[in-house]
Amino acid sequence: MLDELDELVKKVIELIEDKKYVLVKKEFADMNEADIAEVLEELQEELPTQEFIRVFRLLPKDIAADVFAHLPVEIEQYIINSLTDKETTNIIENMFADDAADLMEEMPASVVRRILALASDETRNDINHLLKYPEDSAGSIMTVEFADLKENITVKQALERIRKIGIDKETINTCYVLDLQRHLVGSVTLRTLLLGNPDAIVSDIMDENVITVSTLDDQETVARQFQKYDFMAMPVVDSENRLVGIITVDDILEIIEEEATEDMEKMAAILPSDKSYFRTGIFETFKSRIPWLLILMISATITGTIIDSFEAKLAGITGLVAFIPMLMDTGGNSGGQASVTIIRAISLNEVEFKDIFKVIWKEIRVAVLCGLTLAVVNFIRVLIMNALGTGITHEAIMVNITVCITLCITVMCAKLVGCMLPILANQLGFDPAVMASPFITTIVDAISLVLFLKIATFMLM
Template sequence: MEKILKFVDEKKFIEARQELKKKNVVDIAELFEEVDKENVVKVFRVLSKDIAADVFSYMGHEQRRLIIESLTDKEISNIIEDLFIDDTVDFLEELPANVVKRVLKNASEDTRKIINQLLRYPESSAGSIMTVEYVDLKKEMTVEDAIKYIKKIGIDKETINTCYVLGDDRHLEGIVSIRKLILSDNDILIRDIIKTDFIYVNTLEDQENIAGLFKKYDLLAIPVTDNETKLVGIITIDDIVDVIDQENTEDFQKMAAMAPSDEEYLKTSVWTLAKHRIVWLLVLMISATFTGNIIKRFNDVLESVVVLTAFIPMLMDTGGNAGSQSSTLIIRGLALEEIGLKDIFKVIFKEFRVSSIVGIVLALVNFIRIYYFEKTNFLISITVCITLFFTILLAKVLGGILPIVAKKFKMDPAIMASPLITTIVDAAALIIYFSMASWLLRI
């Protein structure tokens, strides 16, 4: 990039363009990350027209916004017309309203209509991520006619690997692969080689469910229809990879008790980061007051046997960690559709057996440590170890159940992750601990 910037500064634009042409469009977009704001537009204008739109589609949000705000109306029009529609919609969703108006003003009437239609679909729905640039065929065509038609219009389509066969009124009747067309005789009719058993989704289907279909059926593209099974668009694998990345990021943030955000960490302001974190931290802090109230309630027990206090952190930490292990596995299983709502009792039974084994092993090791090495009173050692066993049992079963319950009530299972599970288990561990101490030590 230093070499290219030097060419630009010396007004050697042809040399700069040749240097950029040597690279893949994705790598060129990455190079723009190294360019300061003052030079982004200068370098972008050096790009040849045939690759400028492709590079633009792979750029980061901030750079795309900076370029759009700096280009002339004619330059914006060229980019919009060269971009695939779904890429255009993606970056328009990130822009402020005044910039969106300017972009739409410079798009052709047909492009503008399609963009406005796609922008009206709910966020995270199939309609919001689909493209309308696909190959549609008529079932009355011969294979020879179909191939000629694909050669004529295919250059402007996002993919030609799968073609969509439409009947009257644009009803989707089947699909046919380009491989099937090439390997079939020229005079065969399309209706005789189409596949009528195919997967499709509605425009309002959630994008996370669609990602699951791509994984399950090894799809490269999926047709999107309206309520009358009329084809309105397709979703391609490149968009689904973005969806998977977005959903995984969102789940990680929720599991860490933060509000989801699409913005890059280093480009997000301190105030925004604080705002995303503070609400959940307040909720968890207030819920932790229950733990304090439990300790106050059993204050007499602690005053009678002060040594009990020393084991509280260990019990709470172990219980929280045990619950987090289970919830993480179940959340992953739900996300990959390896576990369903109907499996709740199987999960309970499995986690009960796992926690029994883990609880016994940890309780025995802990007993040896505190009784034989730390010379703690026998009854106190027994109290701690029995509490540890039941805490692990409860934590793992709760960690397995709560994500499934969340899914049942249409909530994101990721909410029931480490912070929330830990808070619940902490309170439960203290109740078990002090109740066991009161009973065994007769306090």
């Protein structure tokens, strides 16, 4: 796919260099809007501003807005700043309201003022209506362009209304039935209408059991509802059960991608970013990574302090220090495994705070099995290395036993820390992803060091 894209970009650039704009327009005519946006994203880096805007202007008016909505926000701003007022108006008026609202949230204030000034009263009201909802809520991601029907009309009248209003709606596959006060009372699919008796009343054939979400529901909660019920669209209601918008599956896919990316970045100790890798500048990348690196570096001095406090005792036992990296790495890996598993379970609503003791009991049993297995393998490994090296001495065996005991206890502690911290963080209102590998590794490193050195002091001194 990437090779095809590269070839297409090269072909378009060659056509532009030869001033064959008619052929460029023909190339775009046979492509999907999302694919055109991908080509434009590459062209923006290759072409001068004037030439790039000329290419964008080649797009037919009926698809320009759809292509525009698929572009990264920085390119959208780049285009808006280069278009005439008439061209900008055409794009905004042909965008779905939710896409236009997303655009407003990302643009500088000066650009927002210009766009709102150019938009029609209806479009401006729709955008402002969506912008009033909290960020990451169902209201902020819904669209107000849905097909609604009155409950007392006939199937024939319903189909006539869909033909009249459907062209501007995000979807008409499911229509929502309202009473006179715009309360949601049911839903009916286009299939049901097409196959139904033209004289039947909509209220007699509609489905009254409608799954809805509230305008203030968190977008992650909405995404889980889509996954649970396998919907293509879901109605959004206010506190009085009045229909105010719908959310479609394409918006949910974007949310799932955003949330997964954000969790991955937090778990890797990186501040979340909404830009793609190559469009994030060096300094921006630096700023997203350095805070956690500084925190983790400073926290790592704890382990250095622990080692310093046992330095004299460590010097008296040869070979003991060589096992410290292995114990710390194993502890960090064990804690990371537990934390990632629990974070995923929390995100899927499989684990709640009330389940903490069940989780602890399960992780203890897992830790015992993992710890014993690692200890046995490590004991045999060290024996073989001793036999091939300096020989199996009483001191070497005691060191080996000490390491294996510490290994078991470290894995146990790491699993408990790894499973408990995300649950506690979630209960306190923090993002559990913050408690993933880097943070837990730092805690487990300190615990494993103290355990190792205390056990070694007890058994070998």
